[in-house]
Amino acid sequence: MDADQRALWSGWLTRTVLPAWSGVGFDRGRRLYHERLTFSGEPLVLPASRLMVQARQISTFCRAALDGLHDASAQALACLEEVERLYRHRDGQAGWIFSVAPDGSPVGTQRDLYAHAFILFAYGWAYRVSGNPDFLAVARQTVVELHQIFAAEHGGFLDEVSLTAPGVTGAVRHQNPHMHLLEAFLVLFEVSGDSFYLDEATALVRLALERLIQPGAGVLPEEFGADWQPVAAAGENRVEPGHLFEWSWLLGDYLRLNPGALDAGAIRQAADGLFAFGMRYGVRSDVQGAAVRDAIADDGRSLENATRIWPQTELCRLLVCRNDSPEILRGLTEHFFGTFIPDSTRALWIDRFDASGRASVADVPASSLYHIYGAAREFC
Numbered sequence: 001m002d003a004d005q006r007a008l009w010s011g012w013l014t015r016t017v018l019p020a021w022s023g024v025g026f027d028r029g030r031r032l033y034h035e036r037l038t039f040s041g042e043p044l045v046l047p048a049s050r051l052m053v054q055a056r057q058i059s060t061f062c063r064a065a066l067d068g069l070h071d072a073s074a075q076a077l078a079c080l081e082e083v084e085r086l087y088r089h090r091d092g093q094a095g096w097i098f099s100v101a102p103d104g105s106p107v108g109t110q111r112d113l114y115a116h117a118f119i120l121f122a123y124g125w126a127y128r129v130s131g132n133p134d135f136l137a138v139a140r141q142t143v144v145e146l147h148q149i150f151a152a153e154h155g156g157f158l159d160e161v162s163l164t165a166p167g168v169t170g171a172v173r174h175q176n177p178h179m180h181l182l183e184a185f186l187v188l189f190e191v192s193g194d195s196f197y198l199d200e201a202t203a204l205v206r207l208a209l210e211r212l213i214q215p216g217a218g219v220l221p222e223e224f225g226a227d228w229q230p231v232a233a234a235g236e237n238r239v240e241p242g243h244l245f246e247w248s249w250l251l252g253d254y255l256r257l258n259p260g261a262l263d264a265g266a267i268r269q270a271a272d273g274l275f276a277f278g279m280r281y282g283v284r285s286d287v288q289g290a291a292v293r294d295a296i297a298d299d300g301r302s303l304e305n306a307t308r309i310w311p312q313t314e315l316c317r318l319l320v321c322r323n324d325s326p327e328i329l330r331g332l333t334e335h336f337f338g339t340f341i342p343d344s345t346r347a348l349w350i351d352r353f354d355a356s357g358r359a360s361v362a363d364v365p366a367s368s369l370y371h372i373y374g375a376a377r378e379f380c
Helices: 003-021 051-066 073-087 115-130 135-149 175-192 195-212 241-257 264-280 310-321 326-340 366-378
Strands: 107-110 283-286 289-292 295-297 302-304
Touching: 003 051, 003 326, 051 073, 051 115, 051 264, 051 366, 073 115, 073 264, 107 289, 115 135, 115 175, 135 175, 135 195, 175 195, 175 241, 195 241, 195 264, 241 264, 241 310, 264 283, 264 310, 289 310, 289 326, 310 366
Parallel strands: none
Antiparallel strands: 283 289, 295 302
């Protein structure tokens, strides 16, 4: 990358984004992060605060402190303490509830795999920044409960479980929560050195190689049936290029942490294949620069020309880590700051544009910061 790109990303992140989202983006009275801000930079009061958003913000600010970019780790750890009180075992049952109201009362009591993945991710980074062994103890118990709650036939886990209506689960299984669970297990292994987490990560990598990534095409659909068969016929399945880039990065990170893996060659080939498919079919170029499409079919056809902010960041991170395609990286940076960031002096972003290029959001979601930080830190 060139010096101008590095300066643009790092300056915006460290001088603008992180101070704002740990400032106005944090509710000091509730000790929780706000889910959304208005485009004037004011917090929005929503009927529910999701566990996933809290966990993403906690992990981001722990990482920023560890990276030496912005230290709001004390705030993040205080938030984690409150999150544990409000969400963990809140209804007297195993696991974490989905969301709470502004007064702290439960709203969504379902158990959500995606949310559990992110709270594990947060505990890993909280342990790294604090050294508090209690965080590892909670993480380990959460994994035990995760297996109890979400266990499923044919490998992997159920997406969501209602403990108030046992047996009621969705018929469709998604790759996405499994991807983020892999991410959490890798972080927990790296910070603890406990092979328990590497074993959990290895099981998910095998699931990806054996069931999720489709043979021959090297593509990974979003939705599957209970038996891990894609929900539609070949050529009719939805694929999100941003997730191909995330999986490619995670498989590379797995090999970084487990270089002696017996199937390292197959893992590397899968990571390269996902990257290649996403680059070939999922990236478009125009006068504004390069952009990652929201969705394509598993035969490469474009399904959606709308664009969201998070896939752009996932490709940026991957290109920096692979030291690949500098011209595309430059185009992505130009498009990111020219389109998604209306004013680089402010910590606000437009999360989504429709196919005609019009902004299609009314406010600024905090949840995007997790993706933005993951990319921007690579430029710092």
